[in-house]
Amino acid sequence: MTPAIKLAKQRNLDYKLHEYTHDSAAVSFGLEAVEKLGITAECVFKTLVVTTDAGALAVAILPVDQTLNFKKVAKALSSTKMLACKKVQMAEPKLVERSTGYVLGGVSPLGQKKRLPTLIHVAAQQQATIYVSGGRRGLEIELPPEQLATTLDARFIDIIDD
Secondary structure, X not given: OOHHXXXXXXXXXXXXXXXXXXXXXOOOHXXXXXXXXXXXXXXXEEEEEEEEOOOOEEEEEEEOOOOEOHHHHHHHHHHOOOOOOOOEEEOOHHHHHHHHOOOOOOOOOOOOOOOOOEEEEHHXXXXXXXXXXXXXXXEEEEEOHHHHHHHHOOEEEOOEOO
């Protein structure tokens, strides 16, 4: 049981687990989940960790087939008063693993070692449920996006490239 599943159980979230055999040759962990689970990319969300120009970390959750817009993330973090920053970039992999407690490709937004400011792309609100990593490669957790946002004290906002 991963920390993500433990947290989902503790909070009595309406979740389902979906497992598949991870292929170590997969180029995109999220798109691998789409293919192996036979679901659309619109409902599978990846969890990315960014670092601000001040060295703070934040989490961005977005559809697996989309690209994170760093300017939108920096603006969203500042405008919502989550973090003061002008720029963000992808956090170093070792820092991500140390901060979240998860390996890349299995970073769940749930059950991270330290809760970080979190943004969820607005497209999640159009889905009854979304899939996010369950805390390891080959494990997805499906849950309502509002429950994810409430659990993480996250904000829904546009954070992808147009």
